[in-house]
Amino acid sequence: MENIALKASGITKYFHDPVTFPVLKNIDLEVKQGEFVSIVGKSGCGKSTLLYVLSTMDRDYEGKLEINGKMATGSTLNELAYIRNSSIGFVFQFHYLLPDFSCLKNVMIPGLRLGKLSPKEVEHNAYEKLKMFGVEDLALKQSSKLSGGQQQRVAIARALINDPAIIMGDEPTGNLDSKNTRIVFDLFQQLTKEFHQTIITVTHDDDFAHKSDRIIEMADGEIVK
Amino acid sequence: MKISVNTEIALTYLSSRKKQTVVASMGVMFGISMFIFMQSLMKGTNDYFEKSSFSSTSHIRLYSENKVADSHMLKGFLIDSSVKMLTNPKQLKQSQGLNNPYGIIRNIKKNPQVTYVTPQVTAMVIYSSGSVTLNGTVAGVSIDEEDKMFDVQTNMVTGNLHDLNRVNNGILIGKGIADKLSLHVGDNITVRAGIGSPMIMRVIGIYATTVKQIDETKSYANIVQAQNLLGKDRSYVTDIKINIANYNDAPKVAHELETITGYKAEDWVQSNEQLKAAFKIRAIILNSVIGVILLVAGFGIYNILNMTIYEKIKEIAILKATGFSGKSVISIFLQQAVYIGIIGGIVGIIFGFGITLMVSRIYIGAGTLKYLPMSFYIPHYVEAVCFGVLTTIAAGYFPARKASKVDPVTIIRG
Numbered sequence: 273m274e275n276i277a278l279k280a281s282g283i284t285k286y287f288h289d290p291v292t293f294p295v296l297k298n299i300d301l302e303v304k305q306g307e308f309v310s311i312v313g314k315s316g317c318g319k320s321t322l323l324y325v326l327s328t329m330d331r332d333y334e335g336k337l338e339i340n341g342k343m344a345t346g347s348t349l350n351e352l353a354y355i356r357n358s359s360i361g362f363v364f365q366f367h368y369l370l371p372d373f374s375c376l377k378n379v380m381i382p383g384l385r386l387g388k389l390s391p392k393e394v395e396h397n398a399y400e401k402l403k404m405f406g407v408e409d410l411a412l413k414q415s416s417k418l419s420g421g422q423q424q425r426v427a428i429a430r431a432l433i434n435d436p437a438i439i440m441g442d443e444p445t446g447n448l449d450s451k452n453t454r455i456v457f458d459l460f461q462q463l464t465k466e467f468h469q470t471i472i473t474v475t476h477d478d479d480f481a482h483k484s485d486r487i488i489e490m491a492d493g494e495i496v497k
Numbered sequence: 498m499k500i501s502v503n504t505e506i507a508l509t510y511l512s513s514r515k516k517q518t519v520v521a522s523m524g525v526m527f528g529i530s531m532f533i534f535m536q537s538l539m540k541g542t543n544d545y546f547e548k549s550s551f552s553s554t555s556h557i558r559l560y561s562e563n564k565v566a567d568s569h570m571l572k573g574f575l576i577d578s579s580v581k582m583l584t585n586p587k588q589l590k591q592s593q594g595l596n597n598p599y600g601i602i603r604n605i606k607k608n609p610q611v612t613y614v615t616p617q618v619t620a621m622v623i624y625s626s627g628s629v630t631l632n633g634t635v636a637g638v639s640i641d642e643e644d645k646m647f648d649v650q651t652n653m654v655t656g657n658l659h660d661l662n663r664v665n666n667g668i669l670i671g672k673g674i675a676d677k678l679s680l681h682v683g684d685n686i687t688v689r690a691g692i693g694s695p696m697i698m699r700v701i702g703i704y705a706t707t708v709k710q711i712d713e714t715k716s717y718a719n720i721v722q723a724q725n726l727l728g729k730d731r732s733y734v735t736d737i738k739i740n741i742a743n744y745n746d747a748p749k750v751a752h753e754l755e756t757i758t759g760y761k762a763e764d765w766v767q768s769n770e771q772l773k774a775a776f777k778i779r780a781i782i783l784n785s786v787i788g789v790i791l792l793v794a795g796f797g798i799y800n801i802l803n804m805t806i807y808e809k810i811k812e813i814a815i816l817k818a819t820g821f822s823g824k825s826v827i828s829i830f831l832q833q834a835v836y837i838g839i840i841g842g843i844v845g846i847i848f849g850f851g852i853t854l855m856v857s858r859i860y861i862g863a864g865t866l867k868y869l870p871m872s873f874y875i876p877h878y879v880e881a882v883c884f885g886v887l888t889t890i891a892a893g894y895f896p897a898r899k900a901s902k903v904d905p906v907t908i909i910r911g
């Protein structure tokens with residue numbers, strides 16, 4: 273039997289601005305360990321919102337969320353912070369690196385926070401991750417001085433630093449050319465096949481979506497397929 | 498050395514915003530250096546006034562005090578068990594002298610705290626020269642011991658104080674007396690104590706203290722001369738003056754001496770109430786000034802950290818999204834406050850010492866006060882740093898807590 277990496281049941285969420293309306297309507301979702309899932313749908317249908325809920329960052333929802341068989345709904349802020357730090361890697365829709373730090377430091381920081389490895393080992397791993405995306409030359413450059421695509425690749429490297437069980441991406445390849453998109457895709461696929469990491473990624477790239485294991489299509493806050 | 502991620506992030510933020518860091522540290526530095534300066538000035542001044550009050554007063558003075566009559570005194574007359582009552586009690590006249598003064602002195606010397614003991618005969622006198630007269634007191638002393646205790650030598654204007662031992666009827670007068678009676682060294686002065694017969698004495702020296710009132714009334718004579726002046730014998734002593742190792746213990750030692758001798762022992766604190774009041778007032782002024790300075794410095798830090806958090810709100814959100822807990826975020830921002838406090842503290846110590854040193858060179862030149870009295874007292878510096886760091890922590894805590902409450906989704910969603 274395959275393990276369930278993430279299980280969401282009955283997720284409903286409302287926004288109240290300017291009027292109360294449901295963004296997510298009773299969403300049930302199960303993702304198995306090692307699965308590579310793409311979420312697609314029209315702009316504004318609630319993909320990012322769903323991803324924030326699944327990543328435990330957004331706690332303002334109805335329904336239940338389990339990560340690696342553990343109930344995340346109702347956990348304390350500190351417990352959730354630990355879950356994110358150790359088990360979830362997140363690539364944001366807009367890259368969101370820390371501008372005061374070098375690329376290397378940006379990748380290292382979640383690893384240092386986790387503290388499982390020595391700073392030396394974390395640094396070594398960070399270099400390895402940067403190398404995978406071909407940005408190791410930029411390691412010591414201040415992150416605010418990178419191009420959009422470069423920043424995005426560093427951000428993906430950061431998401432991988434703690435070898436998280438689940439990697440979530442909100443259009444992680446949105447800024448990348450086709451060559452780099454392929455690199456990222458191949459890498460994601462390798463992670464799921466070889467290391468049984470789970471990937472959930474929102475994408476507008478049909479090609480990318482079709483190559484993944486499963487496509488979840490959303491419309492108006494509901495999963496339609 | 499292994500520094501934690503929180504520390505590393507705190508230091509990076511501080512160094513990537515050098516200007517704000519410097520401004521905030523300068524606030525702390527200013528507060529701490531002012532703290533040190535004010536404390537040094539106050540302690541210096543207090544020490545000076547304390548010391549100068551000891552240039553004429555001993556730490557403890559033992560004398561015979563008139564007592565109010567009480568009903569116990571009736572016991573000698575009415576031996577029965579009746580209840581004794583006394584209405585309208587009056588002061589009883591006591592002999593001015595102390596009984597067996599040299600025995601008392603021997604006793605006092607047994608107290609390990611006591612450093613100097615000297616007897617004195619105080620006589621209220623009228624000075625006259627020609628047709629001019631002046632009220633005052635003659636202190637009959639052993640001038641050598643008096644000099645050891647009060648450093649009379651530094652107050653000498655003319656003459657040699659040791660002549661008091663050599664010249665039979667010598668007298669050392671204050672400058673005020675000399676001016677009013679136009680006397681010089683070698684002149685004669687007529688001294689009369691109450692109802693006693695007048696005595697002609699020879700001025701062997703003139704002294705001046707910073708206290709005008711003393712200079713205009715007090716003169717020194719040999720203790721034997723003072724006894725003669727009052728028509729008393731060699732065992733007549735009115736006061737015993739006592740110095741002790743640590744003058745702050747005076748009230749305690751005075752109390753002990755009172756119980757063993759049965760005479761009134763007045764410590765310097767009692768006889769210098771106004772000095773203590775001045776100390777207290779100065780302390781209040783000083784503490785309010787320091788309070789305000791630290792408050793301002795604290796607000797500076799508070800503001801700057803608040804601004805930092807406002808600017809860094811996105812980054813705080815990212816940190817939280819990648820798994821930094823609220824506690825880590827507090828630590829990151831509180832550490833920034835602490836480092837600002839430490840930098841400001843170190844520079845403040847150096848600066849405070851510098852100002853203190855500079856001000857201690859300011860020439861005053863009033864009386865025996867040549868330079869502004871400043872003390873260099875290590876605990877002030879320690880206190881200053883403690884206060885500074887406490888202020889910065891207090892000022893940093895609230896912005897840090899605010900940062901820890903940032904909700905990452907609202908920020909990242911944009």
Ligand SMILES: Nc1ncnc2c1ncn2[C@@H]1O[C@H](COP(=O)(O)OP(=O)(O)OP(=O)(O)O)[C@@H](O)[C@H]1O
Nearest residue numbers: 287288289295314315316317318319320321322910
């Ligand atoms: N803070 C908010 N308050 C109110 N409504 C919001 C808020 N954030 C998003 N929405 C609305 O919720 C809906 C879903 O937004 P979401 O960001 O999840 O869309 P998306 O599917 O990720 O779109 P895109 O593909 O353009 O990124 C949108 O209609 C959006 O206008």
Ligand SMILES: [Mg+2]
Nearest residue numbers: 319320365442
């Ligand atoms: Mg989106």
